[in-house]
Every structure is written in C-alpha cells, then in structure tokens.
Amino acid sequence: MDNILKQGKIKSKSFKYKNEAIPVIVQYMDQEPSKLTLSDESTINSSCLNCYDLNCLTLENNSIVMDELSSSQTNILCPTEAIFLNESGEVEINVQDCIGCGLCVVSCPVGAIYIGKEDVAIINRKNQSMEFSDEPFQVKCIVKSSPAIQENEKKLRKIIKLINELPDRTSVLNKLVCKSLQLTGLDTNLTRQGDVNLRMDAVSIDINNNHILVEIEHTANLDSPRDILDDVAVFCSRYDIDKSKASGLIVLTELPNKRTEYWELITDIEKVVKVKIATLPLSSLLALTWSGSLLCLTDFYLGNNNTSARNATYKLLLRSINIPNKNSLIEAAK
Amino acid sequence: MCDIPPHGVNSRRWDAILLSDDDSIPIEIKSPTEEMNLSVKAIRQALENKIILQSRKSEKNKWPTCTLAIGFELPNKRAEVLELINDIKKIYDINIAIFGIEYLLKISVNCISENRKIEFSELINKKGILNG
C-alpha cells in the first residue's frame, strides 16, 4: 500500500466537468477511450479526474472473513502493483508490469482507463470539457455499459501467459483471483503462507454465512481436490464449524481434460464425505468481473457428468462467453 | 488375503489391499525412496483411498474399517500428523492408522512365534500412529 501511494498524497491537479456537469453514462469502447455522457447531454471521451476515491488503486475488503486474517489483507487492487500515484499526485501505469487484467478498468467510476491495442491499461488524460478543481471530484451514481472489456481467447491466454512468466506468479494469480472474487460480490480474504490452521489460498464467505475454502492453481492436478479435503477437515475441526457450512472452490487457469482423474475425484468426494467442490475457470471469473456481473457458485459444481463451466457462466453473464467450443479455458477440452 | 492392484487402474489407486469376505483395508505404502518418514501426504492418500473405495465400490468396504498408511519410519512431525488424523476422524468419521516398518516386523515376529497369521479383525479398528 505504501508503495503505490507514497509518492503523491496531495493531488496537485484535480479536475471537474465544465458548467458543473456530472457524469451520467459510461460507454466502454474496444481499445479506445470510453465515451462519457454528462448531465448537460454532451458526450466526451472519458478522462482521468484525479478523483477523490482512487478506486483504480484500492479495493477495501468489505468484511474480514476471519479475524485471524485481518493482518494479511491488502487494499491494493492491482495484482502486480503496476498502477500507482506518481510524484505529481497523478495515477500512472507502469506498462512493463501491467498484465492487462482490467481490474483498474472496471474500478474507475468514470471509465477513464481502457485496455489499449497492446493489451495493457491506458489512462486517458486528454481532458475535454474539464477544468481544474480545488477539490478532488467525488463520483456519485453512474450507469455503465457492459462489458468494460470484451473477453476473447487471445486476451485471456495472454493474461495467463504473462502471469506464468512472472517470478512471483503464484502471488500475482492469488491476488488477481481474490480481488476479482471481491469485485463479483464474494467477500474473500487471502490467507498467510504457512498458517497451519488455514492452509487454503483464500477464504470466502457467502451471503448465507457459508465458508468457501479456495484453492487457486495454474494447472489442475489431483492435489487441488486433495487440498480441499485437507482444508475442510482442518478448518472445520479447529474452528468448530459444521461441515455443512463449508465447501471448496478450485479456481483454475485451465480446466483438466475429461480423461483426467480430477473430475472423478471431486465427484467421489461429494458422494462420500459430502463436501461440495466448485470448479471456476479464471476466464469465467474475469468475464464476470469485466461485465460487472455477480458470481453465484451454484452451477459451478462440476464433476463427472458435467465438465464444462460454459452454461454456468452463461447464466450469470446473461449471454454466451466469447470463447470457442471445446476450449480448456472454460471446459474440459478433450 | 492381500491383493496388489496392477499399475494405472484409477479405481484401485491403493498400493495394496487386505481383503476379507465382506470387508477390505486399503494400504498406502511409502517406500524409503519416496519418503523416509511418513508425512501428511501419506495421510491424505490414505483418506483418498477410502473415499475412492467407498464411492467406486471395487471391493466390499465397511465404513468404520480403517485405511492404512505404511512407511519406513514414523513421521518426524508426529503432532502435526496425529492432529490431521484426528481432524479427519472428527469431520469425516474416517479412521486412519499409520505404522512404520518396525511395527510391521514386530507384529510379524509375534505371529511367527505364536505360530498364527495376522487376523484381518485385528487391524480393522486401528487408529492413529501405531508403535506399540
């Protein structure tokens, strides 16, 4: 947190819209600055206001899922900390570090950030119809078009590839998943490495107060369901939580093939010890985040009989996900 | 009777299995080249063996009967392993028992000196770390 905010706590240049206009509608464009309709009915290219809330930098946890986790939580939104406040108090993006995940894009209330042709985030600063302001602008209610970023296979695979090339790839993936789960409405806390009682990567809590123990993996293998079995036993036993109030969630960058044991094992686990395990592809999670949709895990309890997250994603996006058929980003490919 | 399944049969993932007419005990065997001391990994696999056996029903198996992990030496981190075995019992009601080669030799020698076989029924109720 200190890192990204240390430079400019005082915003030297804040903006407001001319004639006291307020933003009403953001319309996202593909690889171009968004269009912003103002209360005076004019439409401009949305541009950074150096606004009050700095939503592009931080996302606070709405709630701490467990007291034990309060110290390990971070409010930093960007998984690689590529976006920061520079010495002039302006938000800036270090393009070398940007993986194009779009979390800052969906979080800017006026749509001033977009993913450009190089698949990295760009902050538009060509201020039209804006003037200097003494006070940083506080954005109230605004309607946004959806999606902020249109998903496609190339974009999603590039994000996964960039993460895989990072030396701290596990931590970046964990942060990306954790903040995306928060943005899609699931309170989620990352755990501390080496905590013997909380061995999972993250813990979420749903609206019914059920604990969801989250494992986040680059590639699926049998260790993920085994980890969940372990996580549930240790967690429920040591925190005295009823097993029926805990379930597992495995977030995967790619889904395993049909022939792998993964699908059979999660089916066996549910059948024998009644632990439900949801399988959520990172692609579904990002598509939901970019579309401002809420996540509901009900249809992601895949298994032997259903190895595709396509329908589950469709139900939440209210449209088809833009990934070709038989693609491991969303379903068991072979 | 003890059966060793052929390699690569997914529904029979255990390394060996003790069989009676109406019950079975799956065994996870850790060789010294895999791990000198039994660890939580062996416990996890013993748990998985029981779940697969109960689900896929490739052999008859009664719920209370234990699932075994046998290694060369007992775990270094005994407290951690025992805690996990107890957590699994408390939450899933599955009995896991583990022992090292020393215990196996001991019961074998006992049986030889008493001129008898190890009874299946002697093992079904075992639980925890066996070293007595």
Ligand code: SF4
């Ligand atoms: S990019 Fe958006 S959220 Fe960030 S400072 Fe500018 S206007 Fe505010």
Ligand code: SF4
């Ligand atoms: S797109 Fe993602 S990686 Fe890039 S600056 Fe925004 S939040 Fe950071």
